[in-house]
Amino acid sequence: MNPVNVGLLGLGTVGGGTFNVLNRNADEITRRAGRGIRISHAAARDFDPARLPGIDAISVSDDAFAIIEEPDVDIIVELIGGYEPARELVLRAIANGKHVVTANKALIAKHGNEIFAAAQARGVMVAFEAAVAGGICIINGTGNFILTEMRDKGRDFADVLAEAQALGYAEVDPTFDIEGIDAAHKLTILASIAFGIPLQFDKVYTEGISNITREDVEYAEEFGYRIKHLGYTRRSASGIEMRVHPTLIPERRLIANVDGVMNAVLVQADAVGPTLYYGAGAGSEPTASAVVADIIDVARTLTADPGNRVPHLAFQPDSISDIPILTMADVETAYYLRMQVTDKPGVMADIARILGDGGISIEAIVQKEPAEGAEFATIIMLCHKVQEGSMNQAIAQIEALDFIPGKVTRIRMETLKAD
Amino acid sequence: MNPVNVGLLGLGTVGGGTFNVLNRNADEITRRAGRGIRISHAAARDFDPARLPGIDAISVSDDAFAIIEEPDVDIIVELIGGYEPARELVLRAIANGKHVVTANKALIAKHGNEIFAAAQARGVMVAFEAAVAGGICIINGTGNFILTEMRDKGRDFADVLAEAQALGYAEVDPTFDIEGIDAAHKLTILASIAFGIPLQFDKVYTEGISNITREDVEYAEEFGYRIKHLGYTRRSASGIEMRVHPTLIPERRLIANVDGVMNAVLVQADAVGPTLYYGAGAGSEPTASAVVADIIDVARTLTADPGNRVPHLAFQPDSISDIPILTMADVETAYYLRMQVTDKPGVMADIARILGDGGISIEAIVQKEPAEGAEFATIIMLCHKVQEGSMNQAIAQIEALDFIPGKVTRIRMETLKAD
Numbered sequence: 001m002n003p004v005n006v007g008l009l010g011l012g013t014v015g016g017g018t019f020n021v022l023n024r025n026a027d028e029i030t031r032r033a034g035r036g037i038r039i040s041h042a043a044a045r046d047f048d049p050a051r052l053p054g055i056d057a058i059s060v061s062d063d064a065f066a067i068i069e070e071p072d073v074d075i076i077v078e079l080i081g082g083y084e085p086a087r088e089l090v091l092r093a094i095a096n097g098k099h100v101v102t103a104n105k106a107l108i109a110k111h112g113n114e115i116f117a118a119a120q121a122r123g124v125m126v127a128f129e130a131a132v133a134g135g136i137c138i139i140n141g142t143g144n145f146i147l148t149e150m151r152d153k154g155r156d157f158a159d160v161l162a163e164a165q166a167l168g169y170a171e172v173d174p175t176f177d178i179e180g181i182d183a184a185h186k187l188t189i190l191a192s193i194a195f196g197i198p199l200q201f202d203k204v205y206t207e208g209i210s211n212i213t214r215e216d217v218e219y220a221e222e223f224g225y226r227i228k229h230l231g232y233t234r235r236s237a238s239g240i241e242m243r244v245h246p247t248l249i250p251e252r253r254l255i256a257n258v259d260g261v262m263n264a265v266l267v268q269a270d271a272v273g274p275t276l277y278y279g280a281g282a283g284s285e286p287t288a289s290a291v292v293a294d295i296i297d298v299a300r301t302l303t304a305d306p307g308n309r310v311p312h313l314a315f316q317p318d319s320i321s322d323i324p325i326l327t328m329a330d331v332e333t334a335y336y337l338r339m340q341v342t343d344k345p346g347v348m349a350d351i352a353r354i355l356g357d358g359g360i361s362i363e364a365i366v367q368k369e370p371a372e373g374a375e376f377a378t379i380i381m382l383c384h385k386v387q388e389g390s391m392n393q394a395i396a397q398i399e400a401l402d403f404i405p406g407k408v409t410r411i412r413m414e415t416l417k418a419d
Numbered sequence: 420m421n422p423v424n425v426g427l428l429g430l431g432t433v434g435g436g437t438f439n440v441l442n443r444n445a446d447e448i449t450r451r452a453g454r455g456i457r458i459s460h461a462a463a464r465d466f467d468p469a470r471l472p473g474i475d476a477i478s479v480s481d482d483a484f485a486i487i488e489e490p491d492v493d494i495i496v497e498l499i500g501g502y503e504p505a506r507e508l509v510l511r512a513i514a515n516g517k518h519v520v521t522a523n524k525a526l527i528a529k530h531g532n533e534i535f536a537a538a539q540a541r542g543v544m545v546a547f548e549a550a551v552a553g554g555i556c557i558i559n560g561t562g563n564f565i566l567t568e569m570r571d572k573g574r575d576f577a578d579v580l581a582e583a584q585a586l587g588y589a590e591v592d593p594t595f596d597i598e599g600i601d602a603a604h605k606l607t608i609l610a611s612i613a614f615g616i617p618l619q620f621d622k623v624y625t626e627g628i629s630n631i632t633r634e635d636v637e638y639a640e641e642f643g644y645r646i647k648h649l650g651y652t653r654r655s656a657s658g659i660e661m662r663v664h665p666t667l668i669p670e671r672r673l674i675a676n677v678d679g680v681m682n683a684v685l686v687q688a689d690a691v692g693p694t695l696y697y698g699a700g701a702g703s704e705p706t707a708s709a710v711v712a713d714i715i716d717v718a719r720t721l722t723a724d725p726g727n728r729v730p731h732l733a734f735q736p737d738s739i740s741d742i743p744i745l746t747m748a749d750v751e752t753a754y755y756l757r758m759q760v761t762d763k764p765g766v767m768a769d770i771a772r773i774l775g776d777g778g779i780s781i782e783a784i785v786q787k788e789p790a791e792g793a794e795f796a797t798i799i800m801l802c803h804k805v806q807e808g809s810m811n812q813a814i815a816q817i818e819a820l821d822f823i824p825g826k827v828t829r830i831r832m833e834t835l836k837a838d
Contacts, residue, residue, distance in 0.1 A: 105605055106601075106604050110620050128608070182524070185525050185529075189531070192531075199527070199528055254697060272698060273698070276696070277696055278697070279694030279695070
């Protein structure tokens with residue numbers, strides 16, 4: 001199919017951004033839309049070519065009214081703003097049979113009724129709002145309920161789980177929920193939609209929350225973190241990560257404040273930055289609501305040509321690509337470690353040496369003295385980002401030390417800041 | 420057009436919910452989809468008719484495989500769950516040329532590739548996720564930045580505004596932002612999409628944040644509230660509210676934790692309950708991202724029949740209804756009041772009597788003694804929900820008292836809980 005030609009009115013803040021986002025993601029957009037989209041014409045009184053790489057390849061005029069008369073232009077993108085001449089430009093573009101996209105909320109709020117009536121009569125589209133995609137993390141509702149109760153009320157895992165089962169939040173066999181299988185299903189689907197990859201549920205790493213203790217929740221809090229049962233997928237130069245596990249998140253992040261059985265999805269995307277979507281993750285009517293909305297969408301496009309529908313995974317089927325999925329050994333994260341130690345001199349030095357030799361740097365370290373009558377002290381530490389393979393080696397060496405009586409508890413940490 | 424016939428597989432938690440949500444909102448759905456949608460067949464081994472009013476009007480079988488052979492059924496809704504027989508039912512429905520809707524994330528995560536390939540080959544849709552609509556509030560990004568700074572750093576309004584202008588968050592003429600005009604534009608559009616009403620920007624009540632003092636921010640905090648510059652629209656039996664003003668919100672609400680220049684939209688909907696959408700509200704690339712997504716959507720459906728596209732305001736044009744917009748005098752909210760008083764006996768009693776006579780009940784009241792050398796004490800009170808007309812009368816009477824030297828500061832409060 002021929003590419004779609006876009007006439008861009010305005011090359012200011014948003015117009016320039018639109019030009020750059022379209023150019024930078026041209027291949028990705030073709031994979032989703034099923035055809036190329038190119039800016040063939042632009043209108044601007046004044047603009048800075050240095051901010052717009054590739055602008056010299058297209059025709060830039062200072063006359064917006066000339067562009068809406070161009071027969072080759074399929075879509076007019078109005079980014080001039082304000083009421084006039086935006087209104088007149090949009091109405092004339094519609095009269096010329098062109099589809100219109102605008103970011104001008106003032107124009108739509110004030111003149112939308114007139115504009116939509118004209119578009120309806122002429123059979124063209126006017127689009128003025130939209131969604132996003134990118135790098136994603138999701139919260140597991142059942143795990144979140146348990147961890148929230150452990151934090152708010154200082155309760156133990158087994159105790160809260162029993163209540164969650166009684167309340168119907170967790171199944172009688174709670175494996176699906178607390179081992180993160182349900183979150184892994186959702187993550188599989190979101191990763192495919194975000195990155196245009198096949199569904200690969202069996203490649204998601206999943207780890208449950210049953211080893212998280214009340215003490216871990218409290219220590220995390222002391223360091224300014226909350227523990228959430230998080231699904232995480234990210235695309236990097238070497239491949240795609242897909243993993244579900246308990247995760248420390250800084251308490252100032254909005255997603256760290258999603259409590260109880262509520263679900264949330266945090267998307268980190270190229271142009272829009274972070275966005276968050278929050279709502280009930282289960283239950284009869286919330287799920288039914290999504291089902292009904294899907295039925296409405298299907299009913300709307302029942303007689304449409306299949307090529308006009310949004311593809312199943314948001315990418316055209318022949319554009320799904322097989323980007324490698326990283327194993328956990330290759331994934332890089334920060335870590336929270338907790339271990340019991342015999343309380344004697346030199347302990348901290350030995351642990352620090354093992355971490356240092358493994359290229360692991362320590363962000364914070366706290367030693368809690370043995371409780372009255374107890375034999376062991378507790379060390380809690382936060383470590384900076386490192387490959388999990390290196391961390392696993394270091395932990396094996398630490399566990400082999402003779403003053404370490406048990407296992408090292410290891411919880412991954414994510415800052416969830418834009419990289 | 421004939422109604423679309425839906426075959427529902429499963430009448431359990433989600434299946435029953437889908438049946439009830441579709442029935443309860445039948446008229447509203449026809450307004451949006453452009454044609455009726457009815458459940459013509461259902462399959463269930465076991466169900467409780469008392470939970471499903473209207474179920475006796477349709478054919479319920481215990482054989483799901485029989486329903487996917489019904490020639491009249493256009494859409495199969497698979498709500499049985501699990502991998503099998505869900506997979507086989509869905510594949511056979513597709514082979515029969517039926518569109519499929521499912522809430523089964525496990526099925527899609529594990530067998531989605533196979534199912535989508537079959538649907539693609541047969542030219543039918545498979546839908547498995549969706550969005551919502553309902554009662555909405557939005558946060559004004561610039562106002563939010565100013566109020567966040569006032570709270571975090573104890574700064575004054577004018578001081579923070581000057582910085583916001585220097586940073587480019589607020590325009591040199593900041594009226595649009597701080598008076599809430601920008602939020603009112605967005606609210607106008609969201610209200611039309613939510614309720615199927617014409618765009619009526621001139622009927623939005625707008626009030627800015629320039630009268631909010633550092634003290635109001637602190638007192639709100641003492642009571643467990645945050646002040647946000649909120650746009651609010653709600654449909655009640657008597658009409659629709661559309662208003663933008665500073666608002667006290669309980670600090671435990673997720674939207675109370677949206678800080679800085681970020682925007683958020685909170686939607687309170689019939690079936691799904693509360694959902695929240697969060698992201699950057701302005702800036703070059705975030706806005707460009709929405710523009711580009713719209714261009715992609717338009718490009719996708721360029722050759723589609725106009726009747727197959729989502730209508731401009733999500734409702735079919737001939738289904739837009741002219742529901743009355745309430746004036747502020749008719750709106751009911753709770754209130755925060757702050758006033759200076761001459762510090763003498765009987766003051767509190769006179770104020771309480773005026774409020775009581777107006778049918779206004781007091782939730783909390785605090786008197787702050789005059790600062791060293793100052794003449795007046797400060798009274799802060801929280802009042803329960805009342806019609807704004809009654810509150811205005813009471814405030815006029817309080818301001819007429821001779822021991823009240825100035826104006827009463829009045830800030831509206833919303834609990835943002837489901838009613």
